[in-house]
Amino acid sequence: MRTVRTLRTAAAVTGAIALLSLTACSAADTGKSDDVGGKKTVKLTVPSWVGAQANTAVAKHILEKELGYKVKTQQMGEVLAWDALSKGDVDAILEDWGHPKEEKQYVETKKTVVKGGDLGVTGHIGWFVPKYFADEHPDVTDWKNLNKYAEDFRTAESGDKGELLEGSPDYVTNDDAIISNLKLDLKTNYAGSEAAQITAIKKYAKEKKPFLTYWWTPQWLNAQIDMVEVKLPEYKEGCDADPKKVACAYPNTPLQKFFNADFAKDGGEAAEFLKNFTWTTEQQNEVALMIADQKLSPEAAAEKWVKENESTWKAWLPKK
Numbered sequence: 001m002r003t004v005r006t007l008r009t010a011a012a013v014t015g016a017i018a019l020l021s022l023t024a025c026s027a028a029d030t031g032k033s034d035d036v037g038g039k040k041t042v043k044l045t046v047p048s049w050v051g052a053q054a055n056t057a058v059a060k061h062i063l064e065k066e067l068g069y070k071v072k073t074q075q076m077g078e079v080l081a082w083d084a085l086s087k088g089d090v091d092a093i094l095e096d097w098g099h100p101k102e103e104k105q106y107v108e109t110k111k112t113v114v115k116g117g118d119l120g121v122t123g124h125i126g127w128f129v130p131k132y133f134a135d136e137h138p139d140v141t142d143w144k145n146l147n148k149y150a151e152d153f154r155t156a157e158s159g160d161k162g163e164l165l166e167g168s169p170d171y172v173t174n175d176d177a178i179i180s181n182l183k184l185d186l187k188t189n190y191a192g193s194e195a196a197q198i199t200a201i202k203k204y205a206k207e208k209k210p211f212l213t214y215w216w217t218p219q220w221l222n223a224q225i226d227m228v229e230v231k232l233p234e235y236k237e238g239c240d241a242d243p244k245k246v247a248c249a250y251p252n253t254p255l256q257k258f259f260n261a262d263f264a265k266d267g268g269e270a271a272e273f274l275k276n277f278t279w280t281t282e283q284q285n286e287v288a289l290m291i292a293d294q295k296l297s298p299e300a301a302a303e304k305w306v307k308e309n310e311s312t313w314k315a316w317l318p319k320k
Helices: 015-029 050-065 080-089 098-108 132-136 142-155 173-181 193-204 261-266 268-276 281-292 298-308 311-316
Strands: 040-046 069-075 092-096 111-129 161-166 184-188 212-219 225-230 252-260
Touching: 040 080, 040 092, 040 268, 050 069, 050 092, 050 268, 050 281, 050 311, 069 173, 080 092, 080 098, 080 111, 092 111, 098 111, 098 252, 111 261, 111 268, 111 281, 132 142, 132 225, 142 161, 142 184, 161 173, 161 193, 173 184, 252 261, 252 268, 261 268, 261 281, 268 311, 281 298, 298 311
Parallel strands: 040 069, 161 184, 161 212
Antiparallel strands: 092 252, 111 212, 111 225, 111 252
8 A cells, every 4th residue: 555755866976976975885775884974874765655654754853863864765666665675775664554475575585674563553445435425325335235326436537337546556456356356337547646536535525426435544634534434345364365356355454664684684773763663543644644734844744743742752762
């Protein structure tokens, strides 16, 4: 799964600096030796959803201001981030919604990635309709009745089928398989990003129009627009094992952190801090709301939260 980050592009460097950087690269990448600027470096991936941006912003602020590291962040897709983590191109993923294929490949087989522990937030993906529509049509919350309301969900993009609004094409979903296997008169339509999906949802809500959307918790928008989950067939262990045969709901997912194996071993205080970094859904949403709704920069939101929650993050710092 799941929001919007800024891709940082490395500036061109002179031949002399590039050569010096190259000689220090492997050690600096693990956060254990100084780089050219005299600071230890940690590289974090930033997924494309705002909750994950909140994690990275707060971790970056504390690593830099409290522990003296230089933090480089890069936005990339979920699967690509796993590949980069295995290669050491990034040191940590701070919010993973479950990638069993990559976990088996890199954690169990290659052993180039290790588990970093719980983030402290439980994620859930599902299909949702606005409460105002569910109040008028209570039976819409049962998947067996979705075909009855497919016409209400039609858009120009979905043609003669009901639209299931999606976010970024990069998100890992089972929705096309669920639609096919449950024989639903629906069609997925990707907004292109979490931000675009939120814009569409806000427009529908303002006009009190019906909509059906792939959505998730935690998400800051849930505090502003009341949505009700459609009950899909109950999730049971293994029901999503074959991507083509999925016909069940999404599971509740305790969100996980993963580290490059070398970074976990040699990353010093940075690795220890990131392992200790756990917070609640409410705390994540607080920072996410500042970024997405109050329009603070991630850096400003992190600084504000850190200033107001010292007792929480002090416990994450490495023991002296």
